Amino acid sequence: MAQINENYLKLQAGYLFPEIGRRVREYQASHPDAKIIRMGIGDVVLPLAPSVINAFHEGVDEMARQTTFKGYGPEQGYDFLREAIKNNDYKERGVDLSIDEIFISDGSKCDTGNILEIFGAKNTIAVQDPAYPVYVDTTVMGGRTGKVQQNGFYEGIVYMPCTAENHFSPSLPSQKADLIFLCYPNNPTGTTATKEELAKWVSYAKANKSIILFDAAYEAFISEDHVPHSIYEIEGAKEVAIEFRSFSKTAGFTGTRCAFTVVPKELMGYTESGEAYSIHKLWYRRQSTKFNQVSYPVQKAAAAIYTPEGKKEVKATIAYYMENARIMRESFTQLGFKVFGGINAPYVWIHSGSGLTSWELFDKLLSEAHVVGTPGSGFGPSGEGYFRFSSFADREKVVEAMERIKKIRL
Numbered sequence: 001m002a003q004i005n006e007n008y009l010k011l012q013a014g015y016l017f018p019e020i021g022r023r024v025r026e027y028q029a030s031h032p033d034a035k036i037i038r039m040g041i042g043d044v045v046l047p048l049a050p051s052v053i054n055a056f057h058e059g060v061d062e063m064a065r066q067t068t069f070k071g072y073g074p075e076q077g078y079d080f081l082r083e084a085i086k087n088n089d090y091k092e093r094g095v096d097l098s099i100d101e102i103f104i105s106d107g108s109k110c111d112t113g114n115i116l117e118i119f120g121a122k123n124t125i126a127v128q129d130p131a132y133p134v135y136v137d138t139t140v141m142g143g144r145t146g147k148v149q150q151n152g153f154y155e156g157i158v159y160m161p162c163t164a165e166n167h168f169s170p171s172l173p174s175q176k177a178d179l180i181f182l183c184y185p186n187n188p189t190g191t192t193a194t195k196e197e198l199a200k201w202v203s204y205a206k207a208n209k210s211i212i213l214f215d216a217a218y219e220a221f222i223s224e225d226h227v228p229h230s231i232y233e234i235e236g237a238k239e240v241a242i243e244f245r246s247f248s249k250t251a252g253f254t255g256t257r258c259a260f261t262v263v264p265k266e267l268m269g270y271t272e273s274g275e276a277y278s279i280h281k282l283w284y285r286r287q288s289t290k291f292n293q294v295s296y297p298v299q300k301a302a303a304a305i306y307t308p309e310g311k312k313e314v315k316a317t318i319a320y321y322m323e324n325a326r327i328m329r330e331s332f333t334q335l336g337f338k339v340f341g342g343i344n345a346p347y348v349w350i351h352s353g354s355g356l357t358s359w360e361l362f363d364k365l366l367s368e369a370h371v372v373g374t375p376g377s378g379f380g381p382s383g384e385g386y387f388r389f390s391s392f393a394d395r396e397k398v399v400e401a402m403e404r405i406k407k408i409r410l
């Protein structure tokens with residue numbers, strides 16, 4: 001008898017974004033004339049930058065010639081890409097990494113989910129609440145929790161509420177957490193952490209021999225100088241943190257797939273008997289066993305964002321999305337919503353204050369304005385009453401969506 005992993009049965013509903021897609025498709029089927037504007041999932045709409053496309057084409061052409069053809073690539077990714085990351089994303093910000101510490105991958109979604117595999121089942125995991133659903137769902141899938149409770153929390157996970165009341169900056173957990181997911185700039189709230197706040201987490205992790213799983217997928221959207229771009233800008237963070245970065249939103253790779261994870265060599269985990277063991281070695285072992293890297297043309301395309309032309313082009317695309325975010329911020333502020341994010345992140349997080357639940361607001365916006373956003377409660381119980389809009393949309397659609405929303409009574 002083939003038994004299933006019953007931990008999957010503990011999961012609530014479907015994964016958030018397919019669930020939204022399902023509801024939108026159902027609505028569209030019964031209202032075929034509705035011109036729905038989608039600002040739910042953070043999926044890019046602008047094409048890959050010209051430099052990226054040129055490099056991509058070159059990579060494909062190399063694969064067509066016997067002299068330049070490539071089979072399996074290096075397990076951690078090509079040196080040319082890891083060098084470019086090391087120099088541009090880290091060295092320029094005063095962070096010294098070796099390319100051995102950088103693992104290219106096909107996405108931060110996969111990496112933030114897969115990373116738990118190298119950690120023991122008894123670890124207590126802490127998450128910001130609300131949070132990118134992958135952290136909680138993969139924790140549940142791995143059998144690291146009990147059942148979901150009435151209040152929406154899973155037994156065994158430490159939830160750290162992030163709401164307007166605490167300025168979206170969670171307090172340190174009162175109970176000991178071994179693995180701590182932090183996401184900055186934050187998805188879904190669009191808010192950021194100061195260097196002092198990150199330093200507090202690094203000290204906590206050091207004191208408790210914990211590890212911070214730092215998701216920096218939205219780093220490229222930071223516009224304010226004082227906001228840290230990497231956890232490694234904090235002294236001592238290399239001893240306690242793994243950092244996840246992605247080309248998905250930075251350079252429009254959601255469909256092309258390329259990301260990377262930094263696992264410093266000095267980062268240690270512990271056996272049950274308390275012996276230190278290299279996390280880098282474990283991740284290398286896991287990746288080289290279960291993953292065969294991202295294709296050469298894609299890695300070549302990703303490296304093009306670090307050329308002078310590529311940098312300019314990517315910056316212009318990000319500016320386009322951030323102008324969308326500004327338009328949304330302004331519109332929702334005029335409508336009397338409390339508005340957060342959208343300055344250093346592509347997400348605008350609003351609170352209606354109208355007493356509507358997040359899903360009620362979702363239904364109202366869909367049925368009355370034909371506009372799709374993401375209900376805050378889909379990211380965790382503390383997201384209830386909030387709503388997320390993604391700025392990854394065509395400008396005219398953003399403007400039109402704001403006009404439509406202004407016309408309905410909220």
Ligand code: MLT
Pocket residue numbers: 040041042043109132187390
């Ligand atoms: C989001 O909308 O939160 C993201 O696009 C989802 C993802 O990156 O997987």
